[in-house]
Amino acid sequence: MHEILTDYPLDDCNSFGFSARSRLAVLVRSEEDLRSALTDPRLKHLPRRLIGGGSNIVLSSDFDGVTLLMRIAGRRLVQENSDHWLVEAAAGEIWHDFVRWTLAEGYPGLENLALIPGTVGASPVQNIGAYGIELADRFDTLRAFDTETGSFVAFGREDCAFAYRDSVFKHHPGRYVVTSVRFRLPRPWQPVLTYPDIAATFNAAAAVRPEAVFDEVVAVRGRKLPDPAVIGNAGSFFQNPIVPATLHDALKADYPKLGGYLQPDGRIKLSAAWLVEQSGFKGVRLGHVGVYDKHALILVNHGGGSAAEITALAGEIKAGVRAKFGVQLVEEPVFV
Template identity: 50%
Template sequence: MTETELTLIPDFDLSGRNTLALKAASRFGVVLETTESIAALFALAEARGLPLRILGGGSNVVLAPEFDGITAIIASKGKFLVENTDGHVVVEAAAGEVWHDFVGWTVAQGFGGIENLAGIPGTVGAAPVQNIGAYGAEVADVFESLVAFDTKTRSLRTFALDECAFAYRDSVFKHEPGRYVVVSLRLRLKKPWTPNLRFAGLSELADLPRLDPKAVMERVVAIRNSKLPDWRVTPNAGSFFQNPIVSLEEVTPLLARFPNAPNFSQADGRTKLSAGWLIEQSGLKGFRLGKAGVSDRHALVVINLGGAAAEDIAALAAHIKATVMERFGIALHEEPVFT
């Protein structure tokens, strides 16, 4: 695809392309359906001297009201079975696929391994960047490889597991924001399948006479729906803060004051705390600040009460962080990117 074949849409409305439903627009917008179009777009943006940003499902962003440049939506599609052996299958999906649809597709094929990650909003391309995780599983557990467009070299690059530097809600792609655009993702799912039932609410599934990935996926979705507001009904960006991982020096005085605080030892000697618990114990569950608020269903979810803008979300986030710091001495960090 050449630059001239790209269709730039002026005054591109993004209000329906972010799960917080923030009113937002871009000077230009474009929907990218092929890998070739990504390279052409970067060349075009450079030639015109326009800033460029890439969006997937808009589920992990807080959009400014105006962006004086080009906003590109990754919309490539395709789900494939790459390899099938006695010990594993390798599946691949294009970056523009809806993540939950990809999970459902693997389960429908009879393949288990990512059913615990069902219901997470966003696209396949965003999943490895954030190293999304839920219910005792994360993308890194089953990662095989990915292909990304390198905006510096203007070429495609394949990443193996050890090149991604995966950690809790982290990857090499977050440390070089804007450099790589994920094109496709491959996952290796083990055979025979072993269910991951460590998380509360899943363990009782072990008593079922016949357990399959579909049953686990359905239970995960049911748990999520019971706890988290649906972004299509109550606009939100999912978990707004990361669970803080703190040092022994930080966690010791906290547990001395609050011995019932949820805490989880990490392999490196640090301790993971529950951001949701910290926020709720700070009296902020259901809190409202202008047009933004904290969900009364789950303290980790920031919601748009109607007509909120990025500044409203930022003000609420700052208030939450300051309140938790004052009460517990623990710093919180946002998951969504402000852009």
């Protein structure tokens, strides 16, 4: 049975480190905790929200409701055959720890997604991705609680409607609470070395081990991205915009160094970091917050910052990029 905590501090529950409190909180350590908390008559009429690792949120203020803190743990091999490993992790597992565990157990395939902050439960919501792989590429099924029907449901890949940093769960906020996710990891394993930052380390003629890819991804991300335990941040703050090919070609004529990745529908994905840096925002500081001086896509809390300051800085960046390039940036973190 769940325990209700009062006046709960959320400073350690969001990677920006913003100070905020929740009137009530429940540590969800099992599916039964979740079900009982969501049907508890003492909580039923209060506003509620779910926080996992807090790595993709901006806490705007104290919350006069109940915060469910996802803490369900567990990971296991479900099935193994000649063409895949099927592994499962509970929603409260730390994503990077889970990736490291899969390699230690001999189930490679997620190494390109190493060091992405957050929990397993949040990974399909955002359809996390890095260095040539999206979660959708390795996804099998997930289990979630439907707060409208009061029952647990299963989602297959098509049900999730995955797209770039998007899924069906983003379009029905609050309805579904993910409790576990299964991943289908193909075998024999093949390295994904499509990104120059990663491929440059490896000799094309030599055998590549999954642990080496994992180590290189961790090293590259470590050089570029600040540790939230040291400098508060929510990782990449803006999505890479996807624009019509005509706009990309026009911008390329004016800015020859503009890159781009062709999408299946013919549009071009641009680097939000490049756009922000070329607009003059890299290293800029506004009050207690700023743009990280080593990566223009990371907004940071230097200490004592607030959601209001982050919102103001993000607004200035979006306006600056729009004025210079005619491209509209969209935030990745959720403002709550």
